[in-house]
Structure formats: C-alpha cells, structure tokens
Amino acid sequence: MASFTPFPAYKGDGKVSIAVTPHQEPTENWSLSMWVDWDDDGEFEPSEQKTVPLEKGTKNAVVVSYDLAGYTVGVKCMRLMMAPTSEITGPCAVPTLGDVQDFTLELFEGGFPQAGDLLLTKLRIGKSGKRLSATQDITFDMYNLSDTDFDRAAQVRIFVDDLPPVEELVDCHGANRLAAYKGKREVTL
Numbered sequence: 001m002a003s004f005t006p007f008p009a010y011k012g013d014g015k016v017s018i019a020v021t022p023h024q025e026p027t028e029n030w031s032l033s034m035w036v037d038w039d040d041d042g043e044f045e046p047s048e049q050k051t052v053p054l055e056k057g058t059k060n061a062v063v064v065s066y067d068l069a070g071y072t073v074g075v076k077c078m079r080l081m082m083a084p085t086s087e088i089t090g091p092c093a094v095p096t097l098g099d100v101q102d103f104t105l106e107l108f109e110g111g112f113p114q115a116g117d118l119l120l121t122k123l124r125i126g127k128s129g130k131r132l133s134a135t136q137d138i139t140f141d142m143y144n145l146s147d148t149d150f151d152r153a154a155q156v157r158i159f160v161d162d163l164p165p166v167e168e169l170v171d172c173h174g175a176n177r178l179a180a181y182k183g184k185r186e187v188t189l
C-alpha cells in the first residue's frame, strides 16, 4: 500500500476490497478505520468510513470493502488509521499509539482488466526445447494476476512442434489455490 501509485478500483467489479496488513501487532481493542473521499468534497464523512476490528497479537491482513455503485471515477483521497478503537474518534484524530497514513485510490470505469488472468513465466524444457521427448519435464512458474483467488483446476495445453497437443490439469483447489494478485506455483508436468 505504501506507494505513490493510486490504489486501483474498478466500478465494473461492483465493489472494492482492500486488504491491509498491520506492520505492528495490535494489542487488545484495536481497529482499522479507512476513509475514502468518494464525493470529492475534501471531507471524510462518517458515511465514507469503514471500521474493522484488529485481532490481538497477529499481523493477519484485514479486509475493508466498499460498494462502488453511485461513485464517480477519478482519483480519491483516502486515509487509514490503525489505533486503539477508543482513539479513533474521527478522521482528524491523533491517536497516541498506532499509525495514520494517507493514500490515493483511483476509481476506473469497467472491470478489473486482469480478472481471471494467469501468467506463465520461466518455462524450462530441457537444454534447447528442441525435439522434446515424452518424458521431458516441462516446468514453469504460474502467477495469479487476478483480483480473486484462483481456486480450481488450471488446464494446460502443450504443443510440441507438429505433434497433437497434450492437455494436463494442474490442481489449484483448496490448499493449492493461488492467492489473488500474488499467488505463485512452480508447476512440473
């Protein structure tokens, strides 16, 4: 999150879910509040605030979601406040503990452009890749570029020269699923 590139959101997706990972372990009764100035009036109104409790003693990510219907596209100011719940009294509070950070979010028309996309890289097929035998391992890295977890079988179709294509399934269910944005697997067929 800590970057100068606005966090992207897509109206066509209907809602945006933003995962925030605490960089310090929250103690008892901490929360995360997020404001997004959706109506561009320079104020963080209560209607623009979402608050989620933080789990004591873990740095697990928490997710904040907004429905996007009715908002105009463009760059929006956003503020994150991670602090004892009792100290989050409003967007201009100055908590004695915790952290306040400002970011921007850009709302685009349409849907997330890489929804459902998987990226294959680092293909390794022997020394030259020429005259592959049926026993030659094919290894590659598979990344999930999508904004949702990939939790199903991936079908891989392999073409070698002019031989008939071979299809194999890569199990990406359950514990093998590829997490949104960053999920990665090394696959050997």
Ligand SMILES: [Ca+2]
Pocket (backbone or CB within 6 Å): 036, 037, 038, 039, 040, 041, 042, 043, 044, 045, 048
């Ligand atoms: Ca506002």
